[in-house]
Structures are given as structure tokens and as C-alpha cells.
Amino acid sequence: MTSSEQFQRTVSNRLLMWSALSVVGGALLQATRSSFWRAFGQQAIGWGAIDATLAVFGRRGLEKKVQRGYPPAEATRDLRNLRRILWFNAGLDVLYIAGGLALMRRDDAAQRGHGAGIAFQGLFLFKFDVIHALLVKKDTADAALDSDQG
Numbered sequence: 001m002t003s004s005e006q007f008q009r010t011v012s013n014r015l016l017m018w019s020a021l022s023v024v025g026g027a028l029l030q031a032t033r034s035s036f037w038r039a040f041g042q043q044a045i046g047w048g049a050i051d052a053t054l055a056v057f058g059r060r061g062l063e064k065k066v067q068r069g070y071p072p073a074e075a076t077r078d079l080r081n082l083r084r085i086l087w088f089n090a091g092l093d094v095l096y097i098a099g100g101l102a103l104m105r106r107d108d109a110a111q112r113g114h115g116a117g118i119a120f121q122g123l124f125l126f127k128f129d130v131i132h133a134l135l136v137k138k139d140t141a142d143a144a145l146d147s148d149q150g
Contacts, residue, residue, distance in 0.1 A: 004075035008062050008082065011132050016055035018124065022048030036113035043117025051125075079136055086133035093129060096122030 022044040029041025065074070096118055103115025 019051035039113030040117040083136040093126035
């Protein structure tokens with residue numbers, strides 16, 4: 001297994017773990033009487049389901065590539081694209097956080113709960129995306145890609 005394959009699996013596995021925690025935590029919050037915490041939990045369930053879908057499809061796509069033969073040049077390009085996607089998503093995460101904070105200013109407890117849930121998920125995903133984007137060894141990936149093209 002190449003380092004690119006391992007890194008892609010690690011990112012997918014971590015996202016899947018987060019999604020499971022989000023869904024379970026959100027489901028537990030549905031038992032509360034507080035409309036704030038129920039709304040927060042609804043956001044956790046929704047975001048967790050989306051994250052799980054992304055993680056599963058990411059892993060499935062990687063497994064198909066590995067089964068058919070995953071040339072190092074393609075793996076390097078995929079790693080480079082993953083880094084770009086993570087940075088793009090980090091920018092979107094900032095917007096999610098801002099939107100969530102805006103909802104938290106509302107008078108309605110459920111809207112504040114939805115806002116807090118969105119901001120919380122956005123904050124986690126921002127950290128997740130930035131950390132993993134930084135972990136991609138840019139110089140290594142670029143050098144490997146350049147040597148394959150030259």
C-alpha cells in the first residue's frame with residue numbers, strides 16, 4: 001500500500017468516525033425536552049449522514065482504483081486533488097460557521113440550536129480539512145507528479 005493510498009484511507013476513516021459520533025450524539029439529543037438541544041441534535045444527524053456518505057463513496061472509489069491497479073502517478077494526482085478539495089472545503093466551513101453564528105442570534109431556541117449545530121459542525125470540519133490539507137506533503141506530491149510528467 002502506497003503512502004497516498006494510506007493517507008486517503010485515513011482521511012475517509014476519520015471522517016466516517018466523526019460521522020458516526022455525530023449521528024449517535026444527535027440521536028441522543030433527540031430525547032431531551034429542550035428545543036435548542038433537539039435542533040442541535042438534528043443538525044448533528046444531518047451533517048453526520050452527509051459526512052458518512054462522502055467517506056463511504058471516497059473509500060469505495062479508492063478501493064476500485066486499487067483493485068484495477070493504481071499507478072503511482074494517478075495516486076499522486078489524486079492526493080494533490082484531495083489537498084485542493086480540503087482547502088476549498090475549509091473555505092466553505094468558514095461560511096458554515098458564519099451562517100450558524102448568525103442563526104444563533106435569533107430569538108427562537110430551535111433556530112439558535114440549529115445555528116449552534118451548524119457552527120459546531122463547521123468548526124470541526126474546518127479543523128479537519130485544514131489539518132489534513134497540511135498533512136499532505138505538498139513538496140513530495142508535487143515532486144512525484146513532476147517526475148512522472150518529465
